Amino acid sequence: MLLVTKAHHSSQMSSEYREYADSFGKCPGGRNPWTGVSQFLQTSQKIIQFASGKEPQPGETVIYVAGAFDLFHIGHVDFLEKVHRLADRPYIIAGLHFDQEVNRYKGKNYPIMNLHERTLSVLACRYVSEVVIGAPYAVTAELLSHFKVDLVCHGKTEIIPDRDGSDPYQEPKRRGIFRQIDSGSNLTTDLIVQRIITNRLEYEARNQKKEAKELAFLEAARRQAAQPLGERDGDF
8 A cells, every 4th residue: 555556466576676565564574473464365265254155036136336346445335335225126246356457447556455355345245245256347248148237337436448448338338227326425445545645654754753853862962971070061
């Protein structure tokens, strides 16, 4: 989050950058298991613990949503709740884009959470029935047919064109099954990251002022201690 670079998703990182990135979230020496960079490992058992395991039933409305769902927050929940209310018996499928795809259209250091972490976060939401891990960016005819999608929804955030400049939602729009949903929340992943970065800068500035005062005090004490006894302040 604080590196603000696109290189962390590239296998071609320089050794110098990799060393910097690997040590960024660690304490000096990098031995502290509680402050190290996340090395989350996904397993099928972890997914089973979060997944409902239910397939869509006759009469249920299959609704497809897609995105990064990074730093899963109340804005995401509000959006999914609104989508859930669109049908009497909704079956919501959330498509999660690959890390590299998210990095392409969001840039900087996104996603903050990797695909596996984002998968479990979304599966834990009560409104989501199924997750497509590594969904294609464009909602294709094949995807709609495979999952028998009745409705495709997207929030009010900007829709970034696909790599070829096309609208990733052109197929559901052509079919007349696309809807944009206003979650009613203005909280975004970008806003959360900006708050953290701002707080960090304020923390660093405060500590720099404190350090400067401490150094000034120590320097004054050192100078006074170096003076002859009769020349010290207060001596007669």
